Amino acid sequence: MRNVLIICQKELRSYFASPVAYVLLSFWALIFGYFFWSELGMFVKYSMEVQMSGQSYPLNINEQVIRGLLQNMAVIGLFFLPMITMRLFAEETRSGTIELLATSPIRDWEIIIGKWMAAVALYICMLLITVVHLLFVFKYGNPDWKPVVIAYLGLLLEASAMLAIGTFISSLTKNQIIAGAVTFAVLILLWVFAWVSSYDNSTWARVLSYMSLTTHSESFMRGVVDSKDGIYYATLIFLGLFFTARSMESLRWRS
Amino acid sequence: MINVSELTKRYARTTAVDRISFSVEKGQIVGFLGPNGAGKTTTMRMLTCFLPPSAGTATVAGFDVLKKPLEVKKRIGYLPETPPIYPEMATAEYLKFVGRLKGLSGADLTKRIDYVCERCAIADVKHKVLGKLSRGYRQRVGLAQAIVHNPDVLILDEPTAGLDPKQINETRDLIKSLAGDHTIILSTHILPEVEQTCQQVIIINQGKLVATDSVRNLQARARGAESVLVEVAGRTGGLEPTTVQQKLEQVSGVSSVSCRQQIDSRAIFEVESQKGGLVRGDLARAIVESGWDLNELRPASMSLEEVFLQLTGSEAAENAATGGQA
Numbered sequence: 406m407r408n409v410l411i412i413c414q415k416e417l418r419s420y421f422a423s424p425v426a427y428v429l430l431s432f433w434a435l436i437f438g439y440f441f442w443s444e445l446g447m448f449v450k451y452s453m454e455v456q457m458s459g460q461s462y463p464l465n466i467n468e469q470v471i472r473g474l475l476q477n478m479a480v481i482g483l484f485f486l487p488m489i490t491m492r493l494f495a496e497e498t499r500s501g502t503i504e505l506l507a508t509s510p511i512r513d514w515e516i517i518i519g520k521w522m523a524a525v526a527l528y529i530c531m532l533l534i535t536v537v538h539l540l541f542v543f544k545y546g547n548p549d550w551k552p553v554v555i556a557y558l559g560l561l562l563e564a565s566a567m568l569a570i571g572t573f574i575s576s577l578t579k580n581q582i583i584a585g586a587v588t589f590a591v592l593i594l595l596w597v598f599a600w601v602s603s604y605d606n607s608t609w610a611r612v613l614s615y616m617s618l619t620t621h622s623e624s625f626m627r628g629v630v631d632s633k634d635g636i637y638y639a640t641l642i643f644l645g646l647f648f649t650a651r652s653m654e655s656l657r658w659r660s
Numbered sequence: 661m662i663n664v665s666e667l668t669k670r671y672a673r674t675t676a677v678d679r680i681s682f683s684v685e686k687g688q689i690v691g692f693l694g695p696n697g698a699g700k701t702t703t704m705r706m707l708t709c710f711l712p713p714s715a716g717t718a719t720v721a722g723f724d725v726l727k728k729p730l731e732v733k734k735r736i737g738y739l740p741e742t743p744p745i746y747p748e749m750a751t752a753e754y755l756k757f758v759g760r761l762k763g764l765s766g767a768d769l770t771k772r773i774d775y776v777c778e779r780c781a782i783a784d785v786k787h788k789v790l791g792k793l794s795r796g797y798r799q800r801v802g803l804a805q806a807i808v809h810n811p812d813v814l815i816l817d818e819p820t821a822g823l824d825p826k827q828i829n830e831t832r833d834l835i836k837s838l839a840g841d842h843t844i845i846l847s848t849h850i851l852p853e854v855e856q857t858c859q860q861v862i863i864i865n866q867g868k869l870v871a872t873d874s875v876r877n878l879q880a881r882a883r884g885a886e887s888v889l890v891e892v893a894g895r896t897g898g899l900e901p902t903t904v905q906q907k908l909e910q911v912s913g914v915s916s917v918s919c920r921q922q923i924d925s926r927a928i929f930e931v932e933s934q935k936g937g938l939v940r941g942d943l944a945r946a947i948v949e950s951g952w953d954l955n956e957l958r959p960a961s962m963s964l965e966e967v968f969l970q971l972t973g974s975e976a977a978e979n980a981a982t983g984g985q986a
Contacts, residue, residue, distance in 0.1 A: 411760045415746075422748040505744035505805070508708040509761040510733040657711055 408511045412519025413526070416493070420527055425492070429485055429527070434534045440477050441538045444470050466548045467628075471539065475556045476626055478535060482528075482564055483592050489527055490571025491585035493520045494649075498656070499579045507657070517572065517649045524568040525561075532557060552628025559625020562638040563618060567592055569645025576652040592618075661686045661813060661843040662707065666716035669702050669867075676702040678867040679716065684860070686812075689839045691858035691875075692847035693968065699867040700847040701741065704815050707845070708738045721812050734763065737811035737842070741818050743802025747791025751782060751801055754790055755808055762809035776804040780834065796827040803834065807842070814838065816846040820853060832857050851968055863968065887932045888940055891956035892947055894925040901927045904952065911946050913939040926955065 420426040448470050455464065497503040506516050536557075542548055570591060575584040598617035601610040614620055621634040662684040669677040677699040684690050692700050705711040707718055709729040717724060723731040746754060752773060759769045777783040780800040785793055790801060799819065806814055819835060820828045836857055838844060848854060854861050854875065861878055863870040871878070892904050901919045904927060908917045913933050921928045933939040940957060947954045 408761070411757070415757050418753075419746060419748055500744070500746075501740055501742050502744040502746060504705075504708075504710055504738070504740045505758065506761070507710050508733055508736065508738045509758075510730045510763060511761060512730070 408515040409519040409522065412506075412511075412516055413522045416520050416523030417526055420489075420523065425488075426527060426530070429488060430530060430534065433481070433485060433531045436481055437474075437478060437535050437538065440474055440481075441535075444474050445542075466542060466546050467552055470542065471548060471553055472556065472626055475535075475560060476622075479560055479563060479622060479626075480596075482531075482560075482567070483589070483596060485531070486528070486564060486567045486592065487571055487585045487588035489524045490568055490575050490588060491581045492575065493524065493572050494576040494653075495578055495581045495584045498576075499581075503656075507653075513650050513653050514646075517646055517653065521565075521569055521572045521646060521649075524572065525565050528564045528568065529561070532560065549628075555628045555630055556626050558630070559622055559634075562625070562635065563622050566638045566641035566645065567595075567618070569642045569649075570595075571645075573645045573649045573652060576649045576656070661688075662718070662720050662845070664703075664707070664716070664718045667703065667706060667713050667718050668715040669699070669706060669711065670714040676867055677706070677713075677864075680864065680867075680869045681716075682862050682869065682872050684843055684845065686843050687840050688860055689835065689844045689846070689858045690860045690862060691854035692845055692862050692864070693849065693851070693854055694847075694864040694870075695849055698864045700864065701817055702867075703864070704738075704817050704845065704847060708736055708815055709733055710738075734809075735812045737806035737809065737814045739802045739806040739814075739816045739819060741821065743798045743805070745790045745798060745801060745805075748789065750787050750789050751777075751793075752786045754801065755804060758805045759808045764809055772808055772810065776808050779807070779837075780804040781830070796823055796830075799823060799827070799831065800834075803831070807838065810841075812843060814842045814844045814846075816844065818848055819846055820848065820850070828853075887930055887959070888943065889920070889956070889958050890929045890931055890943060890947070890954070892927055892929065893953040893955050895951060895953055899925045899927055899952070901929075904947075904950075905929065907946060907950055908943065911939060911942045913942065928956075 448466065451469070452464055494503070497506065507513075539553065543550070571584075571588040574588045574591065575581075578584050578587075595616065595618045597619075598613045599619040600614075602614035602620075615637075621631075621637045624631040624634055664683065665681045666679045667677060667681070668675065668679050680699075680703060692703070694700050702711065706713045706725065707720060709725050709732050712726060717726070719725070720732045721735045723735070725732050746757075749757065755773045755776065756769065759772060764772055774783075777786055780803050782797060782800050782804055785797055785801075790798065793801065799822075803816070803819065806816065816835065820831050823831060832853065835844060835846065846857070858875055860872070860874050862872045890908070893899065899922075901922055905917050905919060908914060908929060908931055914931055916932045918930050919927055920930050931939070931943060940959070944954055944957055
């Protein structure tokens with residue numbers, strides 16, 4: 406565990422010692438700020454219309470603002486997450502520092518988990534920025550906090566799974582750009598696999614749609630914890646990290 | 661301290677290291693010598709547990725590299741060909757990271773960092789970012805990194821590559837001063853480096869072990885037979901090389917004479933004498949007494965370089981030799 410923390414700390418340090426973390430965080434804040442502002446604006450306009458027409462449509466800030474906002478953020482995450490993981494291993498293999506790690510008295514899985522944890526930690530920083538915005542909603546409105554917490558849990562699990570996949574892909578190449586692009590492509594595919602279920606109901610379509618990330622984020626977003634989805638994400642995380650370990654091992658047999 | 665037997669590394673099509681065996685005593689500096697691509701780095705990577713061997717065994721401080729890699733790694737300090745540094749880290753921060761990675765912590769760690777900074781003369785760049793350091797400093801930081809946990813064995817892959825002559829000397833002195841505390845294996849394709857720093861040499865070529873011996877023995881082997889280059893000129897224009905050759909062969913102690921080159925009335929001969937024979941004076945007398953001019957007479961004693969060429973005996977070796985002079 407000590408070794409995992411050493412690696413994690415070092416990775417976090419290099420995220421924040423280089424512009425990577427700042428660029429990601431500030432543009433994430435910019436995009437989220439815009440989404441927040443426009444969603445809230447729409448909600449305010451809608452609620453005024455409702456008031457003026459005198460009708461009593463149900464207004465729900467959880468459903469109409471927060472849920473949409475967080476779902477959008479999950480999509481934006483698709484673009485940001487590859488940029489977090491692409492350097493994790495690719496940079497070390499390119500610069501040769503992987504030799505230092507691999508010849509230190511530390512196990513492969515400690516390196517892998519440490520790096521993945523650092524990526525997750527950076528994502529948590531991104532989530533914290535969004536929390537700050539939502540605090541205003543809580544201050545001036547009275548949304549239900551439980552579904553929000555569950556939605557955040559869902560976002561975190563989903564991103565952790567995606568980061569595990571990204572970590573694996575980064576360990577396959579020396580080239581950060583390739584790692585980033587391939588991760589992006591794989592994540593997009595996992596995202597849209599669910600679409601087949603809308604026009605096809607055969608077994609493979611159902612398998613494909615089960616594999617999709619979107620299928621499993623829905624219930625979390627609605628504020629429901631479904632163990633099936635939790636298991637899906639846990640499996641994805643495990644597989645991602647497991648294949649990273651295999652890939653690190655093969656690196657030694659190949660090089 | 662290090663025992664290697666029948667160590668082999670095979671890739672899909674090539675055999676990078678082919679059944680190498682050697683052993684290194686505690687406290688020694690061993691030079692790992694061979695042309696580029698001979699398998700030096702691969703062997704070192706197997707010793708450091710970076711690459712698993714395809715066959716054969718290697719033990720470091722009594723631990724097998726395949727069965728007990730963690731124990732081996734604890735006892736090894738390794739400097740790869742390019743120092744494994746993170747450009748965004750400062751020197752002290754980097755050493756702290758490596759030290760913790762190797763299992764140091766607390767006051768111990770701080771003490772070791774101060775010690776290696778002083779030892780490797782990098783105290784003045786302790787708070788500078790590594791990416792901004794010069795090649796020489798980076799190399800020294802690399803060395804500091806390798807010794808930070810006070811390992812029993814130091815494995816240095818071409819520690820002087822890419823340094824300027826002054827830095828090369830400093831690095832060599834540093835390495836020499838580290839012997840005793842540590843057992844050191846360093847690889848190089850530069851022969852004088854081995855002559856100056858190492859006690860023992862392991863020569864490999866194309867993945868095979870060519871020779872393993874002490875530097876002194878190898879030098880002795882080189883100087884066993886003395887060979888002399890003689891340039892003779894005819895006084896009156898013409899010179900018949902065969903006559904000169906016959907004349908020289910008659911000098912006592914000479915074992916063979918061959919004509920290397922002939923330009924007009926001058927000719928250069930290589931004269932080999934038997935072991936221990938001092939023939940230079942006799943040669944000079946014989947030439948002058950025969951009425952020729954003696955233009956030049958110099959020992960062509962073999963350096964390690966030539967032993968190396970003899971042993972590896974291929975184009976690759978010649979490349980290495982010229983590389984060494986560069």
